[in-house]
Amino acid sequence: MKSERIIKEILEWGKILLFSLVASIFLSAFILQPSIVCEASMEPTLEGKSSFDVNKAGDYVMIFKSAYILGNEPEYGDIVIIDSRVNRQRTLKDKVIDNPLIRRAMNDTNDRQFWIKRVIGEAGDLLEFKEGTVYRNGIALEEDYIKEDMMKAFETIKVPENHVFVMGDNRNISIDSREIGSVPVENVLGKVIFRFYPFNKISIY
Numbered sequence: 001m002k003s004e005r006i007i008k009e010i011l012e013w014g015k016i017l018l019f020s021l022v023a024s025i026f027l028s029a030f031i032l033q034p035s036i037v038c039e040a041s042m043e044p045t046l047e048g049k050s051s052f053d054v055n056k057a058g059d060y061v062m063i064f065k066s067a068y069i070l071g072n073e074p075e076y077g078d079i080v081i082i083d084s085r086v087n088r089q090r091t092l093k094d095k096v097i098d099n100p101l102i103r104r105a106m107n108d109t110n111d112r113q114f115w116i117k118r119v120i121g122e123a124g125d126l127l128e129f130k131e132g133t134v135y136r137n138g139i140a141l142e143e144d145y146i147k148e149d150m151m152k153a154f155e156t157i158k159v160p161e162n163h164v165f166v167m168g169d170n171r172n173i174s175i176d177s178r179e180i181g182s183v184p185v186e187n188v189l190g191k192v193i194f195r196f197y198p199f200n201k202i203s204i205y
Contacts, residue, residue, distance in 0.1 A: 031064075031065055031066050032062060032063065032064060032065065033062070033063045033065055033190065034060060034061070034062055034063070034196075035060070035061055035062075035063050035081060035114075035116070036049060036058045036059070036060055036061075037049070037058040037059045037060075037061060037116055038051075038058055038112075039051065040170050040173060041115070041116075041117070041168030041169075041170050041173060041174035041175065041176070042079075042116055042117070042118075042168050042169050042170060042174075043147055043169065043170045044145075044147050044169065044170075045079070045118075045145050045169045046058075046059045046061065046079075046116065046169075046192075046195065047059050059195050059197065059198070059201065060195065060196055060197035061116070061192045061193075061194065061195045061196070062192070062193055062194050062195075062196055063081050063189070063190040063191065063192060063193070064190050064191050064192075064193045065189060065190035066190075067190055067191035067193075068185065068188060068190070068191070073122070073123070073164075073185055074119045074122070074164045074185065074188050074191070075119060075122060076119055076120065076121065076122055076125075076136070077118065077119060078118070078119045078191050078192075079116065079117070079118050079119075079191065079192040079205050080116070080117060080118075080119060080164075080166065080188050080189075080190065080191050080192065081114055081115070081116050081188075081189045081190050081191075081192065082114070082115050082116075082117060082166060082183050082187050082188050082189060083098075083113055083114060083187040083189060084113050084114070084115050084180055084183075084187075085113050085187070086180050086181060086182075086183055086184060086187055089186075090186050090187060098114075098189070114189070115166075115168075115175075115176070116192060117166035117167060117168050117174070117176050117177075118145075118166060118167060118168070118169060119164050119165070119166055120134065120136070120141075120165050120166060120167050120177075121136060121157075121159040121164060121165035121182075122159060122164060123159050123160065123161050123162060123163055123164070123185075124158070124159060124161070125137055125158070125159045125165070126138070126156070126157075126158050126159075127154075127156065127157050127158075127159065127165055128156045129150070129153045129154055129156075132149055132150060132151075133150075134150065145169050146169050146170070146171055147169060147170045147171070147172075148170075148171070148172060150171040150172065151171075151172050152171055152172050152174075152178065153178075154177075154178040157182070159182050160182055162184060162185050162186075163182035163183060163184055163185065164182065164183050164185065164188060165177045165182050165183070166183055191205075192205050193205060
């Protein structure tokens, strides 16, 4: 009898753990996901961990992955996480496999295709770079968030339908839409809503 009770308890705990795992995967895949900022392309807004300095830890941010549903689309100024593989159509399978828990279980630590950037242009916007300043629909942008004056230019572009144009705040080192082109909205995985670590830099975006 005692052994039966132990087996029953083990099965009950197994069900709880399995449910918790599935719920965690669902939450991370479709609703909220923590992420670590990598490299310096979003500085000074967000500090990234460095591949060259082990003592430099990146900011921890929370991504709201359901921000762009029910007709909502990324807006100018949003800080977003994107899948930089813009020439590859994303599927439901990607949303599950991109989950940090799944990648860890698969021993896949390559997350370099996921970038955190700022939306500079929405669909239909005309973006130009003139005399060191970015213009959006003919109006010069006041970008007090960038690290330094932008030297890395781009050709004038009208953002296609169902796309956004993104750039990092550290413009002179950032790899972004100036290299890969406009990003399909389906490749925008979510919106950065707040930084929760370090504790002395907690911020809402």
